[in-house]
Amino acid sequence: MPLPYYVSPEQMMKDKAEYARKGISRGKAIVAIEYRDGILLVAENPSTLLHKISEIYDRIAFAGVGKYNEFENLRVAGVRHADVKGYSYSRGDVSAKALANAYSQGLGNIFTQDIKPFEVEVLVCEVGDANGSKNEIYHILYDGTIEDEKNYAAMGGQSDEIRRYLKENFKDGLDLAAALQLGVRALMVTQNKTLTERDLEVAVLDRTKERRKFRRIPAEVLNQLLASAK
Amino acid sequence: MTLGSWRHAFDNRSSSSFFEYLRQTAPHLLPGADAPIPGEPPASGAMPPVPHGTTVLALRYRDGVVIAGDRQASEGYQVAHRRIEKIFKADDLSAVGIAGAAGPAMEMARLFQTELEHYEKVEGENLSLDGKANRLGAMIRANLPMAMQGLVVVPIFAGFDERAGMGRLFKYDVTGGRYEEADYFAQGSGGKDARDSLKKSFRRDMPKDDAVRAALEALLDAADEDLGTGGPDFQRGIYPTVKTITRSGITDLTDEDVRRVLDAILSNRGRS
Numbered sequence: 369m370p371l372p373y374y375v376s377p378e379q380m381m382k383d384k385a386e387y388a389r390k391g392i393s394r395g396k397a398i399v400a401i402e403y404r405d406g407i408l409l410v411a412e413n414p415s416t417l418l419h420k421i422s423e424i425y426d427r428i429a430f431a432g433v434g435k436y437n438e439f440e441n442l443r444v445a446g447v448r449h450a451d452v453k454g455y456s457y458s459r460g461d462v463s464a465k466a467l468a469n470a471y472s473q474g475l476g477n478i479f480t481q482d483i484k485p486f487e488v489e490v491l492v493c494e495v496g497d498a499n500g501s502k503n504e505i506y507h508i509l510y511d512g513t514i515e516d517e518k519n520y521a522a523m524g525g526q527s528d529e530i531r532r533y534l535k536e537n538f539k540d541g542l543d544l545a546a547a548l549q550l551g552v553r554a555l556m557v558t559q560n561k562t563l564t565e566r567d568l569e570v571a572v573l574d575r576t577k578e579r580r581k582f583r584r585i586p587a588e589v590l591n592q593l594l595a596s597a598k
Numbered sequence: 599m600t601l602g603s604w605r606h607a608f609d610n611r612s613s614s615s616f617f618e619y620l621r622q623t624a625p626h627l628l629p630g631a632d633a634p635i636p637g638e639p640p641a642s643g644a645m646p647p648v649p650h651g652t653t654v655l656a657l658r659y660r661d662g663v664v665i666a667g668d669r670q671a672s673e674g675y676q677v678a679h680r681r682i683e684k685i686f687k688a689d690d691l692s693a694v695g696i697a698g699a700a701g702p703a704m705e706m707a708r709l710f711q712t713e714l715e716h717y718e719k720v721e722g723e724n725l726s727l728d729g730k731a732n733r734l735g736a737m738i739r740a741n742l743p744m745a746m747q748g749l750v751v752v753p754i755f756a757g758f759d760e761r762a763g764m765g766r767l768f769k770y771d772v773t774g775g776r777y778e779e780a781d782y783f784a785q786g787s788g789g790k791d792a793r794d795s796l797k798k799s800f801r802r803d804m805p806k807d808d809a810v811r812a813a814l815e816a817l818l819d820a821a822d823e824d825l826g827t828g829g830p831d832f833q834r835g836i837y838p839t840v841k842t843i844t845r846s847g848i849t850d851l852t853d854e855d856v857r858r859v860l861d862a863i864l865s866n867r868g869r870s
Contacts, residue, residue: 419722422719422722423719424719444613444720447716447719447720448616448619448716451616451712451715451716451719452619452620452624452627454712455616455620455627455708455709455712456624456627
């Protein structure tokens, strides 16, 4: 029996990471921005049917970049995790932190054990309620690395430049229109074309809503928000 | 990659059903998971008395359906609970009225709510009203072992069918059999009395106020004749639950509105 080629673990991880990063950087970016009433998620996504941003639970949203089938799998797993937990304990016991940890574990395992790593990054956002609890934004990378972000987050292709733009321009207490305009400008930093409502998928976790805080913002409303005075 | 593994995405029947997912991965979380197998004698003696919900009803009207229920749970000849809720919003366009063993019935309502929301989140769109009605039937069927032990759950299900553009209502039997009613139905220990009352007052395409009045009259009649059904309690301020379901969603009638209609009915009847 021929011996398998020896590849050092270090080289193997490096190759996998490079492979995953390449796949992710080809995709379009997503930003999350905290605004006055919650968290805004903006994705560049010309499809109105295949979503990158979705509802997980009452106060929790999900966003994924990279390969659609891979983050879609993660999204459904997240909905199941949250619904089982909410059903067996109570709705208030479902937290973004536990879910983000589960994603981190899952992606970490896939990265080390499978031949092909997932080419995805995901955001898990939880909006705080009106009596003072804070918003939470978790950013999980293809290898299971998990970071919690404040005020804003960006992932996907050329996200470093987008993050830099957000860092320079983010302000506390933006209203929805201002936050949306900031998000769209941030997505345009890396490209020459102008993004219109047809290129965007936008949703919010709005703490002023009853129970289910997730709300998609339809194109006609986007149009008005983008046009409103700066 | 083997043939079986890509087929999984097609064959995985629990992909958007929360109920099936639990059944496959965590059956101990389902109501009645520990129920004895039907046909086997109960472990020791008979089932101890448990609270039972009594009368729920639903009727169609011009803009949709009215679904209503009294607030009492009974345990044999005793009042177990005076202000129990028996009408549960299932999603934005449908509601379940529970009759039978209160514990398993409320558990089933909660499972059903999760089932509908789960489907909506996974698939990105709502189930059709027929789809919802069938899912509830499957849950009742799964409860059959418990029903054989005396923990019968027979809800009614009402909702607005967006595709058909009208309100519809369904009753169930203990095996999960699902029967659509064209006009009205009432279930529970006072169900027959409520049905008798609705038979006289029901008209097709009634306006909302008439439908609400018919529902409350039926509940009053049921409370009059049936020991288990609770009447309105003016002293404690406990009134029947009434919800209307239309194209634009579910609306709860306030206690104040319900009391006003009840006052009108009772003064008409000379407070008999």
